Amino acid sequence: MDSLTQIVASGLTVGAMYAVSTVALSLVWGALNVLNMGQGAMLAVGGYIAYTAVTAFGLPIPIAIVAAAGVGALVGAVLYFLVVKLMIGKDGFETNVIIATFGFALILENLVLRLYGAYPLRQPIGLDGGWHIGAVHVPYQNILLVLVSAVLMTVVAYALKSTRTGRAIRATAQNRGATELMGVRVSKIFLQVLMIGGGLAAISGIMLSTITTLAPTMGYDPMLKAFIICVIAGLGNIYGALIASFVLGLFEVSVQFLFGVRFGFPALLLLVISALIWKPFGVFGRRKTDRL
Amino acid sequence: MMKNDSAGRFRTDIVIGSVLIVAAIIIPFVFPTRYVIGQLTIFFLWATVVSQWNLVFGVAGIFSLAQMAIFAMGGYVAGMLSLYLGWPLWISMFFGGFASVLFSVLIGFACLRLRGAYVALLTLAIAQTMYLLIITDTACFMRTGVTCRNFTGGTRGLAQFGDFGFRELLPYKYMAFGNYFIGLVVLIFAVAFSIFVIRSPIGLAFRALRDNQTCAEVRGISKFKYQLLIFSSSAFFTGLAGAVYAGHFRVMGANTLYLNLLLFLLSMLIIGGVGRVWGPILGAAALMLVDEVLKEFVNWRLAGLGLILVVFIVLLPKGLAGYIEDIFQRGRKNKATVGQDE
Numbered sequence: 001m002d003s004l005t006q007i008v009a010s011g012l013t014v015g016a017m018y019a020v021s022t023v024a025l026s027l028v029w030g031a032l033n034v035l036n037m038g039q040g041a042m043l044a045v046g047g048y049i050a051y052t053a054v055t056a057f058g059l060p061i062p063i064a065i066v067a068a069a070g071v072g073a074l075v076g077a078v079l080y081f082l083v084v085k086l087m088i089g090k091d092g093f094e095t096n097v098i099i100a101t102f103g104f105a106l107i108l109e110n111l112v113l114r115l116y117g118a119y120p121l122r123q124p125i126g127l128d129g130g131w132h133i134g135a136v137h138v139p140y141q142n143i144l145l146v147l148v149s150a151v152l153m154t155v156v157a158y159a160l161k162s163t164r165t166g167r168a169i170r171a172t173a174q175n176r177g178a179t180e181l182m183g184v185r186v187s188k189i190f191l192q193v194l195m196i197g198g199g200l201a202a203i204s205g206i207m208l209s210t211i212t213t214l215a216p217t218m219g220y221d222p223m224l225k226a227f228i229i230c231v232i233a234g235l236g237n238i239y240g241a242l243i244a245s246f247v248l249g250l251f252e253v254s255v256q257f258l259f260g261v262r263f264g265f266p267a268l269l270l271l272v273i274s275a276l277i278w279k280p281f282g283v284f285g286r287r288k289t290d291r292l
Numbered sequence: 293m294m295k296n297d298s299a300g301r302f303r304t305d306i307v308i309g310s311v312l313i314v315a316a317i318i319i320p321f322v323f324p325t326r327y328v329i330g331q332l333t334i335f336f337l338w339a340t341v342v343s344q345w346n347l348v349f350g351v352a353g354i355f356s357l358a359q360m361a362i363f364a365m366g367g368y369v370a371g372m373l374s375l376y377l378g379w380p381l382w383i384s385m386f387f388g389g390f391a392s393v394l395f396s397v398l399i400g401f402a403c404l405r406l407r408g409a410y411v412a413l414l415t416l417a418i419a420q421t422m423y424l425l426i427i428t429d430t431a432c433f434m435r436t437g438v439t440c441r442n443f444t445g446g447t448r449g450l451a452q453f454g455d456f457g458f459r460e461l462l463p464y465k466y467m468a469f470g471n472y473f474i475g476l477v478v479l480i481f482a483v484a485f486s487i488f489v490i491r492s493p494i495g496l497a498f499r500a501l502r503d504n505q506t507c508a509e510v511r512g513i514s515k516f517k518y519q520l521l522i523f524s525s526s527a528f529f530t531g532l533a534g535a536v537y538a539g540h541f542r543v544m545g546a547n548t549l550y551l552n553l554l555l556f557l558l559s560m561l562i563i564g565g566v567g568r569v570w571g572p573i574l575g576a577a578a579l580m581l582v583d584e585v586l587k588e589f590v591n592w593r594l595a596g597l598g599l600i601l602v603v604f605i606v607l608l609p610k611g612l613a614g615y616i617e618d619i620f621q622r623g624r625k626n627k628a629t630v631g632q633d634e
Contacts, residue, residue: 269417
């Protein structure tokens, strides 16, 4: 019984970690067709900015989080003006932008490495203490993580569905040309989405670093997992991503418990590949048909 | 018109290739320093890998990031066959190549029915899985004395499988020449294969698929079949390069699966010119030179690489080879340029 509780508790935490790193990725992909390989580095930037704000400037935690989100949005804006803006509408946008954001990630990672060093740091933001269920200890931090991930995703999904900007973003995702004809400035939407994505990534980075540590490459692994989740949910489907995160988190932890830690990720991948052979556009995704 | 043109291109390829081969044979005798020959050997291997990646990405349009996983598979299998079965590396290197082909057929069946970005994500995840499985490998596979050796070599890497035997065969002064010429031969075959693919009907099939996929498919060109064909056959040379890499360094490690190395090679492909016969070689040479310069600024090596990658993909997406081609085409004004390049 205790081991079952342990699996569920860890599975939910892992799922929340995945969910939190998936939000921004899913939003940017869904709206812009931009697969941002800089996501991992942007997670790290968020974590480090919050760290600096608290330790070096002694700011209260909420302000530190806002500051980190602000810097994240700024990084998103830089990504837009220096990379994405120059590539929109050119041949092979979908693949070339992946490569370009790879390069952007290298630059960001190197900057973080030069500023903070490679030695892992402890994120000062976080809750102490925990909750005991039987013999299982569940830190409050993990519970907070689950809540934050669920709230973030719901807010993003709601904003996309019901706000004016959200509608414009969805329209852009559906048909860029028609949206432009309706009087929406598509370039502005691109900038907005990348800035929102940057801010969300920063918050995700803080959340991740509270239960792991801060390191310049800390974002790479979560990014990869987030990719897998986006793939299985159908790229750009935020509710699907939320469900997939928790299901895959529980699945991974169960496999790790039953067969050993090293088989967690391979099993995850195997599951995703079989799911994709069954449904090539994601479990929650819909096939896009092109007219001739 | 089309026929003449492709025959002309083929002739140009032969001329360029011959000149490069002659130069590559002369160079080690002119600059016989260990460092130069060692760097050029590595250049041959990277150019081989990138030339095959060019077929996969540039010609077949598969944005695969499993290229280094396929490379590592070749190196590991060759090393293991030599280590555990005692085969000479000269034989096991070919089996390394075959293993890579098999591996990529499996990857192909899993990934090639998906759309562009999905392929990139899954292949990257496959490479990362391979990396994780190697570095977390701690189980005892073989006991030699008191030390315990794990199957893949784990974090320390697979070693003690020998090399190509040039240390004994050649006099000290020419020792490095052996691996140099193996690398060169592999590269020559790899480039010959890529010229064959790009200038042959297979290359035309892919051009048709890219220009108008529906039309091409209606005419009976199966995208999946052709993609799988190129993806698996190019893996042979990639795997072979991996095996030669293992023999050259006498060790095969999970460091070949680092993301930064993958991006280094991706930069070669992009900067050289995607989809062009001579792009990979030009790109590999350019990046090896840039890397020599960046060694002076070792703290900013990653950022330098990233910057070059961004600048090229954003501003010069045709790469160096594409621009050289453009210059030549502008030179021949009497020949009307019929939208050759997409």
